[in-house]
Amino acid sequence: MRELTFDERALLDMLADAWNGFCTLPGTVDHHVTEFSQAIHEAQRIIMCRPVSESEHYAIARKVDFGIQNSTLPELPLSAFIKEDHDSEERTEVED
Numbered sequence: 001m002r003e004l005t006f007d008e009r010a011l012l013d014m015l016a017d018a019w020n021g022f023c024t025l026p027g028t029v030d031h032h033v034t035e036f037s038q039a040i041h042e043a044q045r046i047i048m049c050r051p052v053s054e055s056e057h058y059a060i061a062r063k064v065d066f067g068i069q070n071s072t073l074p075e076l077p078l079s080a081f082i083k084e085d086h087d088s089e090e091r092t093e094v095e096d
Contacts, residue, residue, distance in 0.1 A: 001055045008047050015040050015047075 019040050020053075022028070 002051045004048070004051060008050060011047055012044060015043055 023033075023037050042067070
């Protein structure tokens, strides 16, 4: 896997500058901070994933056909996704 390029590192630095600048804005409310933080982290993730997505192993994995892209998967009933609660089963008391 390759290292980040100069331009990719520069973009990450710009994102850090954007975050630092945002934090200095007056009147920022909590949910804006949360949303901006999530957006910055998503942009960082995308930039940092570039070397991985260009790696040989990832390219090979993308070419593998697992046979499900064009097939129709059977519909499962909702009960297939619900974990059974064994604690709710009726219990009998044991006498000493």
